[in-house]
Amino acid sequence: LAKTTQPISMDSYEGQEVNITCSHNNIATNDYITWYQQFPSQGPRFIIQGYKTKVTNEVASLFIPADRKSSTLSLPRVSLSDTAVYYCLVGGIYNQGGKLIFGQGTELSVKP
Amino acid sequence: EAQVTQNPRYLITVTGKKLTVTCSQNMNHEYMSWYRQDPGLGLRQIYYSMNVEVTDKGDVPEGYKVSRKEKRNFPLILESPSPNQTSLYFCASSWGGAGEKLFFGSGTQLSVL
Numbered sequence: 001l002a003k004t005t006q007p008i009s010m011d012s013y014e015g016q017e018v019n020i021t022c023s024h025n026n027i028a029t030n031d032y033i034t035w036y037q038q039f040p041s042q043g044p045r046f047i048i049q050g051y052k053t054k055v056t057n058e059v060a061s062l063f064i065p066a067d068r069k070s071s072t073l074s075l076p077r078v079s080l081s082d083t084a085v086y087y088c089l090v091g092g093i094y095n096q097g098g099k100l101i102f103g104q105g106t107e108l109s110v111k112p
Numbered sequence: 113e114a115q116v117t118q119n120p121r122y123l124i125t126v127t128g129k130k131l132t133v134t135c136s137q138n139m140n141h142e143y144m145s146w147y148r149q150d151p152g153l154g155l156r157q158i159y160y161s162m163n164v165e166v167t168d169k170g171d172v173p174e175g176y177k178v179s180r181k182e183k184r185n186f187p188l189i190l191e192s193p194s195p196n197q198t199s200l201y202f203c204a205s206s207w208g209g210a211g212e213k214l215f216f217g218s219g220t221q222l223s224v225l
Contacts, residue, residue, distance in 0.1 A: 034213060043116075043202050043216030044155070087155065093143050093208045098162045099170060100145065100214075102155040 002027045002090035004103040011109050018075045020106050022088030025069050033064060033071045036087045038105070044087060048073065075108075083110045114139045118203050118217035125193055126225050133188045133220045135203030141215070143208045144186035148172065148199040149219075155202070161186055162208070193224040 005023040012018045024033070032051055036044035048055060050062040050071070061074040075082055085105040093100070116137045125131055137144065145160035147170075157170030161180040175197055177189040186205075190197060200221050204214040 036214070041219070043204070043218050044214070045216065046213040049213060093162075093206060093212055098143065098145070098160040098168060100157055100160070101171065102147075102157075104152065104154040 002031055003101065004088045004090055006086075006088055006103050006106045008104060009107040009109070011111065012078055013111050014079055015077050018078050018082070018108060018110075020073045020075075020086055020088075020108070021070055022073070022090075022103070023070045024088070024090040027068050027090050031068075031091045033062065033068075034089045035060070035062065035073050036089065038085045038087065040084075047086075078108075078110045080110050080112065082108065084108060114215070116203055116205050116215050116217040118201075118220050120220060121218065122221045124223045124225065127194055128192050131190050131193060131222075133190075133201060133203075133222070135186045135188065135217060136184050137186075137205040137215070138184065139205065139207070139215065140183065141205035141207050142183070143206045143212070144180065145170070145204050145214075146176070146178065146186070146188050147202045147204065148197075149202060150199050158188070158201075193222075195224050198222060198224045 002024045034049040037047045038044040048060045048062045052064050055062045063072040085107050087105045119134045142163045146158040147155045156172045159178040161167045203217040206212040206214045
C-alpha cells in the first residue's frame with residue numbers, strides 16, 4: 001500500500017496560488033492519485049483525481065511528474081472559503097482489495 | 113439526491129453500553145467503509161466491505177464490528193465502548209474500481225464517558 005507524506009499545515013493569503021505537494025514513493029503502476037477536501041464538521045469530499053501529467057477542473061489542478069512519486073495540488077487564487085484540510089490518497093479500492101490509507105492531511109489556513 | 117447518511121450526528125454514551133452507528137447510501141455502491149478521525153492522526157480506516165456479506169478489517173478494527181446484510185446499509189457496532197473510542201466517525205461509499213471516488217457521510221461525533 002502506498003504511503004503518503006504531506007505537510008501538516010500551510011498558511012496563505014486570499015488571492016494567492018497555493019500548491020500542496022504529496023510524496024508517494026512506493027506508488028504502484030495502476031494506482032490513481034486522488035485529493036479530498038474537508039471543511040470543519042463535514043465529511044471529506046472529492047476534488048480532483050489523476051493518473052499522470054496534469055488534470056484540471058473547475059476547482060483545482062493536479063500535477064503529476066513522470067515518475068509519479070509525488071503529486072501537487074494547485075489551488076488558484078484561494079479565498080477564505082478554501083480554508084480546509086486536504087488529503088492525498090494513493091491507490092484504488094480494487095487495486096488494494098478495499099484497504100485505503102489516508103495520510104494526516106494538510107491543514108490550509110487562508111487569511112484575509 | 114445522491115448521499116451517504118449517517119445517524120446519529122452526535123452521541124454521548126457511557127463505557128460498556130453497546131451502541132450502533134448507522135450508515136446508508138442511495139447510490140447502489142458496492143464498496144462501503146468506516147473511518148475514525150482524531151486530531152493529528154488524519155483518517156484511519158476501521159472496516160470496509162467490498163460487497164454484501166463481505167467485510168474486512170482496516171487499520172484500526174479493535175473494539176468495532178460491522179455487518180453488511182444489504183447493499184445500502186453498513187452499520188458500525190461498538191459492543192462495549194471505551195473512552196479511547198471517543199472520536200469523529202465517517203462512513204464512505206464508492207462504486208469501486210481503480211479510479212473510483214469516495215462519497216462520505218457528514219460524520220458522527222461520539223463521546224464515551
